[in-house]
Amino acid sequence: MVPPHSSSGATSASAYATDALAAEDIDAYLASHREKGLLRFITCGSVDDGKSTLIGRLLYDSRMIFEDQLASLESDSRRHGTQGAELDFALLVDGLSAEREQGITIDVAYRFFSTEKRKFIVADTPGHEQYTRNMVTGASTADAAVILVDARKGILTQTRRHSYIAHLLGIRNIVLAVNKMDLVGYDQATFDAICADYAAFAGKIGIDAFTAIPISGFRGDNIASAPSPQTPWYSGPSLISHLEHVDIGTSSLQDEPFRMPVQWVNRPDLDFRGFAGQISAGTIRAGDEVRIVPSGRTTRIERIVTFGGDLEEAVAGQSVTLVLADEVDCSRGDVIASAGDPPESADQFDASIVWLSDEPLMPGRGYWLKLGTQTITASVQQPKYSINVNTLDRLAATTFELNEIGVAELQCERPLTFSPYAENRALGGFILIDKLTNATVGAGMINFALRRAQNVHWQALDIDRETRALAKGQKPQVLWFTGLSGSGKSTIANLVEKKLHAAGKHTFLLDGDNVRHGLNRDLGFTEADRIENIRRVGEVTRLMTDAGLIVLTAFISPFRAERDLVRAMLPEGEFCEVFVDTPLEEAERRDAKGLYAKARSGKLKNFTGIDSPYERPENAEIMIDTMNISPDEAAELIAARVLGIWSPQL
């Protein structure tokens, strides 16, 4: 069985047929190939647009498919193929058995081929909407996107979605490959109409330039050489030729201000201290003055160390180890930057977010945010809007569901060193990780900072929190009581406050009643509202500790993530989690307010312990087992700890 060759016969004489030189003079061949550049691109398109066939074609034409693979392809084509007696190239790239059985692409596949000018890494991305997250994965590292359109169908909803995502992820080289031209008789008017349609749409989403090429992945027209005899009216480049020449902007990245996120501090012995990382922008030379961000300290580059010897100069993209002239404090997460033009730091952002998880976004909940080499706690506020990527309409949203894309504000527990994504992918792209399941649940791109934390320094107040605490003769802290309804939180907290007051301490007790009736009276009991409730309480406790107070709180606060969020808001050691551990049966038996009875009868929804979970603290500073200790004894212990006369052995 022979695969169909381009009717032009041009494929066999393609730009990437390199056999001759390799056979004749291998050393000359290798020398010419050593200096090849690298281009990463994605292919995307609707179901049946022929993506996988195109990639199979590229691999086949560039001799990346071997006889044994061809043999198994032939047998697979007969079993699962959709091309009748012809080879089904799609089966070469759909590598998972589920994909081959269903005839669809589920996950990104990476494929490789090279021509005389470049090496290519192709990410074949799925077209189905439910695999949007996999397309985003492929697009995040791509320099170019080849968007396939079936000439018979024109621009479809999926074409728009893929174009939007490619553009959102910062891909500026867009190729509109109008495929299956063989099935429309290589008709120029069809091609022109599709180009005009696409141009109208592309302009709306900010794509200001693209390259349209009429092709047949199946027949090979305008893939390796152009114009195919079938399209004499086409005067542009072949797909390969275009991909070989397209500028990917690596040289302009080298001209930008220097940035290197520190990955790892290399300290083999006392005589060497180097900072290892991959340069994300700019050029660095020994002797250059640099600034460590966020600390702001400046120093000079003493050496650029590599295994092959010290370098005079290093550029964006290289992984190096820098030795600094002075012993400045610098560690993983810091960014070494050009002294005169350092990146900003901020703790609130406007960001575009793609949701990747089956579990929807919980606004207000703390997630791990990883950007560059920084990992911090951040929460996403209620979305400003989500985008209907098919119509580009902005929709009101209270959360993001799987595969949804939208814009929201981000709040970080401490400042993040960043660049807007449009300026630098490495310092503007981030992922969000669920703290409990460890799943990567979201990806985002920073649009801009909402307020500048670093460039505009905080107004240095003459009276600071230390001064206020000193005036009160106490260490501000939060005693955070958590436990089931009826576990005894409020009872014990009240007793503790009395004891502290008696000892001359300045305290304040926040509990559900005084907060729910005022500050948070707009909140209900849905999961999202309960998170917001705790977040506000956290902010209030922070203000009160700034004022020097010892704050006691008594909230069920059932979710670990929210308790940790509050913990992260406060300086180290000022958050003391007190777990009032009463078994559910006992709390229900006491049922002082009659709430369990109501919940059991269905009159009260989302009641912790009944139809809403309680996540037990794992590392509470204090555990109170109410089955073995009276409220007064418990209060005595806690007060003793606050007053500093308590030792852990007790």
Add this chain to the structure above:
Amino acid sequence: MSHFAHDPKSPVTVSEPSPLRLNHLDRLEAESIHIMREVVAECGNPVMLYSVGKDSAVMLHLARKAFFPAPPPFPLLHVDTTWKFREMYALRDRVAEQAGMDLRVWHNEEARQRGINPFDHGPLHTDMWKTQGLKQALGHYGFDAAFGGARRDEEKARAKERVFSFRTASHGWDPKNQRPELWNLYNTRLAKGESIRVFPLSNWTELDIWQYIMAESIEIVPLYLAAPRPVVERDGMLVMVDDDRFPLGPGEEPQIRSVRFRTLGCYPLTGAVESEAATLSEVVQEMLLTTTSERQGRAIDRDEGGAGMEKKKQEGYF
């Protein structure tokens, strides 16, 4: 037409190659080094799987570069089957010492006691010595991240795998539920018992590996170069008789032929190719002109139909 960004009459000019223009090997090297440093910075107890093949050789070389002037801050682990080529064992011990790294060799004791071997036990040999052996070793030492030298161009299931391949507590791979992997941001967070397999060479091709070996003068097992060696032909495969454990069939007699190997595994399972390519450039030349894929000589991929590798990975194979 305005939407033709590229005017065919005036070809796009590529910026002149300057000394600092990174070529494809530079970019691959920088990416691999970045991956290795992320693992060391974020994982508690990493290890590098070392199989003595050419990909392992490149991976180890990259590790030395990534952490220079320190030695790579993790041990090397060889999950041995006792059936590797003798030349592989010799090189293994030498390079570990050169790199200043701790080499740990793991043998599946149960496989040894039961006398599992490639001649009598077929796929069970690979399963017990390699897959089970690997799981035992990772569990025994409590490694939470293990580097492997697999490349995406090798095999179609590997083409789908992430650089950081998350494994359950039973070492299984769930291809339908892989963590999204965006930019160069890798999520290394694990629950107790879970682990990550990390593939720093994911984006390298076989040709890249050879070019890099030549450019960096990396020492590899001489078996990759053609030399006269004793072989017998079995099931269409040329198998080298590397020691006296090789049971010769009736009428079977080793012949001396000029052969080399494209990949190296257990010698009874690794097919040789007839070749006169005695230098690296000749090997690359043959590779460029060949018509069969690299793993074609590996019996292991053909087990269980087309989904052989995917299935093995789900069971915990690298």
